Amino acid sequence: MSQPIISSSASGPRPGENTWIWLIKIVTGPLLVIVLILHFIVNHYLGSMSSGLMTYEDVVKYFQNPIIPAIEILFLITVVTHSLIGLRGILLDMNPSRTTLKIVTWLLALLGVSSVVYGIWLALTIASKGS
Amino acid sequence: MTEQWNITLRIYRQKENEAPHFDNFNMEVSPDEYVLDAVERAWAFHDRTLCFRHACHHSTCGACGMRVNGVEKLSCITLIRDIAHNGATLKVEPLRNFPVVSDLAVDMGFFYRKMESVGARAVLPVMEAEIGNPPAQWEAEASQYIRLSDCIECGLCISACPIMATTPEYLGPAPLAAAQDHGIQRKPELLSIVDGEDGVWRCHSAFECTAVCPSFVDPARRIMDLRKQVVGARLSKLFGKA
Amino acid sequence: MNTTRNQPSARKFWSWFIPLRRDIGSWAFALNRITALGLTLYLFLHLGVLGLLAQGPGAYDDFLVLTENPFIKLGEWAVVAAAILHGLNGIRIVLTSFGVGVTRQKQLFYGFMLIAVFVILIFTARMY
Numbered sequence: 001m002s003q004p005i006i007s008s009s010a011s012g013p014r015p016g017e018n019t020w021i022w023l024i025k026i027v028t029g030p031l032l033v034i035v036l037i038l039h040f041i042v043n044h045y046l047g048s049m050s051s052g053l054m055t056y057e058d059v060v061k062y063f064q065n066p067i068i069p070a071i072e073i074l075f076l077i078t079v080v081t082h083s084l085i086g087l088r089g090i091l092l093d094m095n096p097s098r099t100t101l102k103i104v105t106w107l108l109a110l111l112g113v114s115s116v117v118y119g120i121w122l123a124l125t126i127a128s129k130g131s
Numbered sequence: 132m133t134e135q136w137n138i139t140l141r142i143y144r145q146k147e148n149e150a151p152h153f154d155n156f157n158m159e160v161s162p163d164e165y166v167l168d169a170v171e172r173a174w175a176f177h178d179r180t181l182c183f184r185h186a187c188h189h190s191t192c193g194a195c196g197m198r199v200n201g202v203e204k205l206s207c208i209t210l211i212r213d214i215a216h217n218g219a220t221l222k223v224e225p226l227r228n229f230p231v232v233s234d235l236a237v238d239m240g241f242f243y244r245k246m247e248s249v250g251a252r253a254v255l256p257v258m259e260a261e262i263g264n265p266p267a268q269w270e271a272e273a274s275q276y277i278r279l280s281d282c283i284e285c286g287l288c289i290s291a292c293p294i295m296a297t298t299p300e301y302l303g304p305a306p307l308a309a310a311q312d313h314g315i316q317r318k319p320e321l322l323s324i325v326d327g328e329d330g331v332w333r334c335h336s337a338f339e340c341t342a343v344c345p346s347f348v349d350p351a352r353r354i355m356d357l358r359k360q361v362v363g364a365r366l367s368k369l370f371g372k373a
Numbered sequence: 374m375n376t377t378r379n380q381p382s383a384r385k386f387w388s389w390f391i392p393l394r395r396d397i398g399s400w401a402f403a404l405n406r407i408t409a410l411g412l413t414l415y416l417f418l419h420l421g422v423l424g425l426l427a428q429g430p431g432a433y434d435d436f437l438v439l440t441e442n443p444f445i446k447l448g449e450w451a452v453v454a455a456a457i458l459h460g461l462n463g464i465r466i467v468l469t470s471f472g473v474g475v476t477r478q479k480q481l482f483y484g485f486m487l488i489a490v491f492v493i494l495i496f497t498a499r500m501y
Binding site (some may be wrong): 132145151198201202225228229230231237242291293295296297299335336337338339341342343349351352356357358359 | 378380381382383385386388391392394395396398399401402405406427452465466469470471472475476478479
Binding site for chain 1 (some may be wrong): 381383384389402406409410412413416417420423424425427429433434437440456458463464466467470
C-alpha cells in the first residue's frame with residue numbers, strides 16, 4: 001500500500017502569506033517600475049557624464065538637492081520590501097517547516113530593516129559631504 | 132485500407148519494491164486511434180502486468196490522465212496522429228506529483244481530499260455556473276436546471292503546476308477552481324481556506340493548469356478571479372462592511 | 374515501495390527553472406524567478422559597494438575604474454536587461470491578477486517581451 005501524502009491543509013491552512021503581504025508585493029512592483037525609471041534617468045542623464053557612471057564628486061553634488069536622497073530612500077524601501085517578500089515567497093513554495101519559516105522570516109526582516117537603516121545613513125552621509 | 136503506422140510505445144513501469152524503468156512495445160497502429168488504444172494493445176497483446184486506469188473513453192471520467200511525450204493529456208482523446216509520426220517512439224509516463232501505485236496508475240487520494248476540503252461540486256445550478264453567453268435575465272424556471280461541473284478531477288493540472296512539484300501542501304489549481312465555483316460570497320467559510328500560504332497566494336501565474344486542462348475549466352482564470360474575491364472580502368472586513 | 378519518486382518535493386525546485394515541454398507561461402514564470410534572484414543578489418552587492426562613497430573620493434573613484442572591465446560591464450548590462458524583463462513580466466502578473474487580460478495572457482507575454490527586446494536594444498546601443 002503506498003504511503004499517502006498527508007496534507008496538513010486537512011487541519012487548517014498554515015499562516016505565512018496572506019492577502020496583505022501579497023498586496024504589498026504587488027503594489028511595490030509597479031511602484032518600483034516608476035521609481036526605477038526615475039532613478040535611472042537621474043543617475044545616467046542628469047548627473048555629469050564623463051564616462052557614463054558618476055564620479056564621487058558628481059554624486060555628492062547631486063545629493064545636495066534634497067529631492068534626490070528622498071527618491072533614493074523611497075527606492076530603497078520599495079525595492080528591499082519587494083525583493084525580500086519575493087524571496088520569502090520562493091521559500092514558501094518549497095514547503096518549509098514552521099520553524100524554518102519563522103527563522104528565515106526573522107532573518108529576512110532583519111536584513112530588510114538593517115538595509116534600509118544603512119541606506120538612510122549612507123544617503124544622509126553623502127549629502128552632508130557637500131557642505 | 133486504413134493507414135498503418137509502426138510505432139514504439141515506451142512505457143514507464145514501476146512495481147512495488149522494484150526500481151522504475153521503461154519498457155518498449157513495438158506495434159502497428161492506425162494513426163487515427165488514440166494513445167489509450169495503444170496502451171490497451173500493449174496490455175492485451177504484449178504484457179498483461181501493465182497497470183493503467185481507463186473507463187469512459189470519452190473524456191468525461193478523468194481516469195486516463197497520463198504524460199504523453201512529457202505533456203499531460205487525457206490519453207483517450209489524444210490522437211496518435213497529433214503527437215507522433217510513422218516510426219516514432221511515444222513516451223508514456225504517469226502523472227507527476229502523485230505517488231505511483233503501479234506503472235501508470237497513481238494514488239489520487241490527496242487530490243480528492245483537497246477537492247473535498249473546499250466542498251467541490253460535481254453538479255451545480257445552471258444559474259451559478261459560469262457559462263458562455265448566459266441570458267441577460269434568467270427566466271424564473273431556469274433556477275430548476277442543473278449542470279455537471281466542468282472539472283472531471285483528472286489531475287492533469289496538479290501534474291503540470293510548477294508549485295505542486297515542490298509542495299504537496301498547496302491546494303492546487305482544481306481545488307482552487309472548485310472554491311471559485313462556489314464563490315466567497317456564497318460560501319464565506321472558504322475565505323480562511325483559500326486566503327493563505329497554501330491557497331491563492333501560492334500561484335505564480337504560470338498558467339500551465341489552463342494549458343493542460345482537457346475540460347475547459349480554465350483554472351488559472353478562476354484562481355485570478357478568486358484572488359479578486361479574497362482581496363475584496365478582506366478589504367470589506369477591514370472597512371467594516373462585512 | 375519507492376513512492377517518493379513521483380511525489381512533490383522541495384528538491385524538485387530545479388524544475389522551475391527548466392520547464393521542458395511546458396507552455397509559454399511556465400517559461401515566463403522561470404524567467405521571472407531567475408531575474409528575481411539575480412536582481413536580489415545585485416541589489417545587496419550594489420548597496421555594499423555604494424558604502425565606498427562614505428569613505429571619500431579615493432575609495433569610490435578607484436572602484437569606478439574596476440567598472441571599465443568588460444566583464445563587469447557585461448554584468449551591468451545583464452542587470453538592466455533582467456530588470457526590464459522582470460518589470461514587464463511583473464506588470465503582466467499584476468494585470469492578470471486583477472482579472473485584466475487573463476484570457477490573453479500569452480499574447481500579453483509575447484507583446485511585453487517584444488517591448489523588452491526593443492528597450493534592451495536601445496539601452497545597449499547607448500551603453501556601448
